[in-house]
Amino acid sequence: xxTGNDAEQVKLLFFGQLKERLQCASYNLAIKQPLSIKQLKxxxxxxxxxxxxxxxxxxxxxxxxxxxAQQQAIVKGGDEVAFFxxxxxx
Amino acid sequence: xxxxxxxxxxxFDIAVLHDALQIGNVQQGAVxxxxxxxxxxxxxxxVVALELEHYPQMTEQLLLSIAEQAQNRWQLxxxxxxxxxxxxxxxxxxxxxxxxxxxxxxxxxxxQFIMDYLKTQATFWKKEHFSHSSQWVEFKxxxxxxxxxxxxx
Numbered sequence: 001x002x003t004g005n006d007a008e009q010v011k012l013l014f015f016g017q018l019k020e021r022l023q024c025a026s027y028n029l030a031i032k033q034p035l036s037i038k039q040l041k042x043x044x045x046x047x048x049x050x051x052x053x054x055x056x057x058x059x060x061x062x063x064x065x066x067x068x069a070q071q072q073a074i075v076k077g078g079d080e081v082a083f084f085x086x087x088x089x090x
Numbered sequence: 091x092x093x094x095x096x097x098x099x100x101x102f103d104i105a106v107l108h109d110a111l112q113i114g115n116v117q118q119g120a121v122x123x124x125x126x127x128x129x130x131x132x133x134x135x136x137v138v139a140l141e142l143e144h145y146p147q148m149t150e151q152l153l154l155s156i157a158e159q160a161q162n163r164w165q166l167x168x169x170x171x172x173x174x175x176x177x178x179x180x181x182x183x184x185x186x187x188x189x190x191x192x193x194x195x196x197x198x199x200x201x202q203f204i205m206d207y208l209k210t211q212a213t214f215w216k217k218e219h220f221s222h223s224s225q226w227v228e229f230k231x232x233x234x235x236x237x238x239x240x241x242x243x
Contacts, residue, residue, distance in 0.1 A: 015145055016215030017226040063213075066148035082145060086229035089142065089173065089214025090126055090185050090205060 008077020015084035021054040034076040093157045093169045099176040111190045118167040122197040123188035135220045142175045145213035156207040164196035210237040
């Protein structure tokens, strides 16, 4: 049973230039309730203020559990959330 | 009908991948393949290597989905996608896409569709290394336009 006081973990992943700018490939973020991608980003910036410029980039793409997600998509405990720049393979 | 997806640090042998598309596949009259290579010149500087990274699992799922879309749209027989990751010096092979089909037009179209979608949707990121610096590759609007033309058809 989860109560309002229990924080749950979200696993964040960063790729490409974003990973390099943050100097971080993966980060465990505690959340107290489900958050939208947008809210999650704000929460993360409140904990890591120096990441603000890199994360507030309109080109960044988000994926929740390895599916491309929009800013309004909801993230809950146990989810894997990735942020990355536009892809450049091939 | 089969789809083979490989993401690896290791190099690939085009002959082996081509054989896998062709041998024992007598219903299909056409095989088209594409190979992408690390080229020398970019933004007025000499590239000495590329560095490729990807999002494990998500990339494989995306490539499988792209291959399935091509297979359904052009009734392709076999599809093979091989993409390398890691540090790839000048002249190295980066990516292979091969398809078999009954006729050449569907094979050409299917292979091009897969490459156009791979470049704009598959979760790979490329960094160019020059002799004294390095730079992440920016996505190209022309790649997005190439992908979007398939949706408009």
